Amino acid sequence: MYEFPRARRIRRRFEFVRIQNAPSARVPTRHLLMLIRPRDSAGPARLGVVASKKVGGSVVRNRVKRLVREAFRKNPDTFPDNLDVVIIVRPGAHLLPAGELEAQVRQARMTLHRRAAELAARGPDVPR
RNA sequence: GCAGCGCGGCAGAUGAUCGCCGGUGCGGGUCGAGGAAGCAUGGGCCGAAUCGGUCUCGCACGGGAGGAAAGUCCGAGCUCCGCAGGGCAGGGUGCCGGGUAACUCCCGGUGAGGGUAACCUCGAGGAAAGUGCAACAGAGAAGAGACCGCCUGUUCGCUCGCGAGGGCCAGCAGGUAAGGGUGAAACGGUGGAGUAAGAGCCCACCGCAGUCUCGGUGACGAGAAUGGCAAGGCAAACCCCACCCGGAGCAAGGUCGCAUAGGAAGGUGCAGCAGUGGACGGCCGCUGUCGGAGAGCUGCCCGCUCGAGCCUUCGGGUUGACUGCACGAGGCGCGUAGCAAUGCGCGUCCUAGAGGAAUGAUCGUCAGCGCGGAAACGGGCGACCGCUCCGCGCAACAGAACUCGGCUUACGAACGCUGCGACC
RNA sequence: CGGGGAGUCGCACAGUCCGGUAGUGCACGAGCUUUGGGUGCUCGUUGUCGCGGGUUCAAAUCCCGCCUCCCCGA
Numbered sequence: 034m035y036e037f038p039r040a041r042r043i044r045r046r047f048e049f050v051r052i053q054n055a056p057s058a059r060v061p062t063r064h065l066l067m068l069i070r071p072r073d074s075a076g077p078a079r080l081g082v083v084a085s086k087k088v089g090g091s092v093v094r095n096r097v098k099r100l101v102r103e104a105f106r107k108n109p110d111t112f113p114d115n116l117d118v119v120i121i122v123r124p125g126a127h128l129l130p131a132g133e134l135e136a137q138v139r140q141a142r143m144t145l146h147r148r149a150a151e152l153a154a155r156g157p158d159v160p161r
Numbered sequence: 162g163c164a165g166c167g168c169g170g171c172a173g174a175u176g177a178u179c180g181c182c183g184g185u186g187c188g189g190g191u192c193g194a195g196g197a198a199g200c201a202u203g204g205g206c207c208g209a210a211u212c213g214g215u216c217u218c219g220c221a222c223g224g225g226a227g228g229a230a231a232g233u234c235c236g237a238g239c240u241c242c243g244c245a246g247g248g249c250a251g252g253g254u255g256c257c258g259g260g261u262a263a264c265u266c267c268c269g270g271u272g273a274g275g276g277u278a279a280c281c282u283c284g285a286g287g288a289a290a291g292u293g294c295a296a297c298a299g300a301g302a303a304g305a306g307a308c309c310g311c312c313u314g315u316u317c318g319c320u321c322g323c324g325a326g327g328g329c330c331a332g333c334a335g336g337u338a339a340g341g342g343u344g345a346a347a348c349g350g351u352g353g354a355g356u357a358a359g360a361g362c363c364c365a366c367c368g369c370a371g372u373c374u375c376g377g378u379g380a381c382g383a384g385a386a387u388g389g390c391a392a393g394g395c396a397a398a399c400c401c402c403a404c405c406c407g408g409a410g411c412a413a414g415g416u417c418g419c420a421u422a423g424g425a426a427g428g429u430g431c432a433g434c435a436g437u438g439g440a441c442g443g444c445c446g447c448u449g450u451c452g453g454a455g456a457g458c459u460g461c462c463c464g465c466u467c468g469a470g471c472c473u474u475c476g477g478g479u480u481g482a483c484u485g486c487a488c489g490a491g492g493c494g495c496g497u498a499g500c501a502a503u504g505c506g507c508g509u510c511c512u513a514g515a516g517g518a519a520u521g522a523u524c525g526u527c528a529g530c531g532c533g534g535a536a537a538c539g540g541g542c543g544a545c546c547g548c549u550c551c552g553c554g555c556a557a558c559a560g561a562a563c564u565c566g567g568c569u570u571a572c573g574a575a576c577g578c579u580g581c582g583a584c585c
Numbered sequence: 586c587g588g589g590g591a592g593u594c595g596c597a598c599a600g601u602c603c604g605g606u607a608g609u610g611c612a613c614g615a616g617c618u619u620u621g622g623g624u625g626c627u628c629g630u631u632g633u634c635g636c637g638g639g640u641u642c643a644a645a646u647c648c649c650g651c652c653u654c655c656c657c658g659a
Binding site for chain 1: 179180181217231317410480516517521522523558560
């Protein structure tokens with residue numbers, strides 16, 4: 034149930050670039066910035082995490098990315114199907130107490146679903 | 162308790178649940194090869210077992226970051242390019258001996274320097290091969306120098322004295338490196354003797370130099386007699402001497418797949434002669450020779466080889482997969498040689514391979530350290546310490562990207578040693 | 586991951602090879618010129634030479650070790 038296989042990750046550079054340059058919607062939280070865009074083919078939501086060097090050294094970046102993936106994995110109902118999500122990590126996220134990052138992800142659930150419904154109504158492939 | 166020094170080792174352990182990565186095995190799907198049996202029967206249809214590939218899914222088993230994985234500062238392995246020969250550049254290293262695949266590394270020693278000590282630091286060859294540099298200050302900065310001073314002679318003047326003669330100021334000629342002053346540095350140091358004043362001119366001690374003897378593989382050390390001061394500083398200035406060094410890097414390189422198409426612009430160079438073959442000429446091919454831009458010999462030159470194209474810019478395509486890629490100068494244990502670094506022998510183990518990039522998350526339990534508190538217990542003459550329990554806090558630096566050997570930098574607790582202080 | 590380059594007044598750069606004085610332009614401040622501003626002229630201020638060691642009498646410069654930033658790549 035709570036899985037995170039390769040099929041649910043964004044793994045190509047051009048995919049990252051396309052989502053970041055032309056996102057369909059942006060959902061911010063205090064320490065994260067989520068960019069979403071409809072998937073090319075149907076399926077569950079896919080995730081890609083971006084952590085720049087502003088966030089910290091390689092140890093800090095890897096740790097934050099793991100925490101974000103864990104939050105994505107444990108809350109599959111937060112992210113609607115047929116979406117690509119790129120989460121950009123903001124500096125300071127690694128200093129949060131345990132569980133706080135996951136709480137931020139859960140808080141974004143309503144917004145994500147509303148935006149996804151708007152996109153479905155507007156029709157596919159309408160970049161913002 | 163405070164301050165400091167050092168070295169090798171460690172880098173929390175364990176359980177549950179949910180994940181990630183790759184490996185092995187089994188099973189399902191898929192693709193390919195295969196062709197049994199059957200149907201039909203001159204070419205066909207249908208396609209089981211079995212084998213292999215690949216991705217995907219499921220299950221099981223066992224594995225999954227570091228001492229620095231970091232900085233990329235050295236050295237190697239490995240790969241490709243280059244390699245007839247000679248010369249010149251260029252770079253690196255620099256006490257001695259040993260270790261090593263190699264090193265700018267390590268170990269042991271010598272010398273110099275620092276510290277009360279534990280201990281630490283050193284690019285530590287050559288300045289009598291040559292060239293160069295030393296601002297400012299100072300009289301003088303390299304085999305120099307007389308500014309003040311000291312001393313002698315002499316001239317003029319003044320002055321004391323009855324006189325012989327003396328004193329002072331200034332000039333001139335000379336002696337003098339002891340004193341002052343300048344400087345980072347002033348051509349041995351201290352003391353004595355000596356002198357008009359002085360001076361290694363002479364003497365003692367110290368320093369220095371080459372010689373001899375002894376010890377040591379050697380750097381060097383110890384001693385002896387001699388010389389009689391001559392050789393100043395800087396080579397992380399050029400340099401000399403000795404030794405070493407091709408260039409690039411796993412985005413190296415290899416295999417497969419996909420795609421584009423011999424594109425455009427600019428610059429620059431050239432093809433002659435003779436022989437011969439295609440029956441002959443044009444034309445083409447081959448051989449020889451003259452000329453020849455350029456290319457190669459990964460810095461340059463000589464020299465050699467090739468030689469009709471070469472150079473620059475723009476434009477176009479692919480932005481995949483596998484391999485290299487993990488058994489190695491390998492780890493651990495024991496023995497052995499050695500002061501040690503390390504070598505040798507035997508046994509044993511297989512121990513990460515990702516690719517927007519795995520090794521994680523949550524919750525317990527037990528350890529570790531610090532602070533505070535507590536009744537009892539144990540040790541000590543005592544200051545006090547230990548043990549137990551409770552609460553709170555802390556738990557660093559940091560993430561493999563071809564692989565090793567070092568160096569450097571970052572960092573937690575413990576351990577050993579040195580000095581000082583307080584208390585008993 | 587690998588290869589290369591640069592750090593000097595507030596800004597942009599010289600000086601570094603071959604060691605002794607840190608300089609130029611803009612900016613800034615003051616004065617003159619103008620009714621005032623601008624322009625022009627004169628004068629002036631401003632530096633841990635990225636950081637820490639070492640060599641030297643003396644270091645921006647020579648040597649070593651760090652830090653930050655930038656560029657390149659099949």
